[in-house]
Amino acid sequence: MSANAAQTLGDFLRSCRTRLDPASFGFSGRRRTPGLRREEVAQRANISSTWYTWLEQGRGGAPSAQVLERICAALMLTDTEREHLFILGLGRPPEVRYRYVDGVNPRLQRVLDSLDASPAIIKTAMWDVIAWNRAAAVVLTDYGTLAPGQRNILRFLFGDPNVRAKQHDWESVAHFVVAAFRADVARAGLTSGVGDLVDDLCRTSSDFDRLWRENRVLSHGEGENVKHILHPKLGSIEMEYSLFAVDGRPDLSMLVYTPLDAQMAERIRAAVAQHRLMAA
Template identity: 75%
Template sequence: MSVNSALSLGDFLRSRRVRLDPASFGFSGRRRTPGLRREEVAQRAHISPTWYTWLEQGRGGAPSPEVLERIAGALLLTDPEREHLFMLGLGRPPEVRYRSVETVNPRLQRLLDSLETSPAIIKTASWDVVAWNRAAAVVLTDYGALPADQRNILRFLFLDPAARAKQHDWDSVARFVVGAFRADVARAGLASEVGAFVDELIAVSPEFEALWRSNEVLIHGEAGGVKRLKHPELGSIELEYSAFSVDGRPDLGMIVYMPLDSEMAERIRQRVAQT
């Protein structure tokens, strides 16, 4: 197979079609080739058989996102396969599909735990913290002491006086968090899902309301990359932070806070050991 063939939409669709068992979808009859027929895929995707045939033959032009979503469902594509389908068909990944998350897999938790002196968390697109390490519990917030539905970064920042008092420059932090939250929610298509939460914050925090009404959009990296805290036990802290996507889970993000010097790292290590 040539490189061009391996990267064509038609060849990818055909390879996914022939791997499927017709009997599992209720299709019967003798077949000369394995897998579903083109018209059967079209039937499952609720599109024209002629249009689907053209797509496999490279004659159909650019399909719409809606058509690609239906084809992905008809072919039972995995999330990575669905993304590949969109890249071949439209030259871009599909919109993020948000999934409710309460925890992460053991591999990700082990990664967090390996960062002994660097607070690290994994958050959802709506800024709920779903995983953290011991350093994060000591330096940032003891998330394990809170009910799962209360582990939201915006909720801490605007409603928890202790979390507010920790911030070296609360105004700048609040502005960044609201702007980045807005961007993440829009990217994940979560506007309706977070509506009640936003309304709750608006009702109890005039500062949040003002920032939300400003419609400012920000991303990680635009806040300078350094977090400054006034910690009740550790004193003044400066942490350099970086944000990472989670492989295979575009709805999750990991943030790691690195101590700026060995002395600060040792202070965190000792404090973690005491807990």
């Protein structure tokens, strides 16, 4: 670690420390400066107070990831602050901490709803759909009719014959989905946590078991990024799809499908309007 990088790390640690309220941590007594004392942070992090002092002074060397995690906990850092501390200390972000999510805030839902002719969903790294717009309900799956635990894309693809029948080339879609799913769970730090879902899919679908054993990985940017659907009411639909990170989180992504044909886009809008009337 360069002297400049070490000093930048030290300045950031000191800034985080002085913003904390000692009373909220059970520390009392008169203080000449705001925030926790260095030895109090070291105590909370279970590290040497001398070494922590050196870190703030820019002469402690490069800390390990384990030490940085303990300092993050001691300073009560946010996810953004934790990432920044790791980049300063190790030159890389920390390992991802997966958080279970069962919905989105109104702001994100409004983004989805503004796409009146483009089916759009927000999915987790486990490929659970946690938000969608009316176009997605019409073209893809009406997720609102399903229990939250059933809104998993892999379960649809490998367990629902109606979803399988809508795929123009099911085998190609299945190959891509399994390979992209494997890459997503690894990126989100869920390789071990996804075991129950994978085991269940392997038991219930020989196709998934076969593709999972191939051990392939793909990103959403690989391939032609075009989805073909044989819709029972709208007919053949061809759509481009794009994947976007949600608020910088690696465990959430927004998938947006854009119809390639203007007439089909109008037909989807009409179907969405009818779906809205029926729901009302």
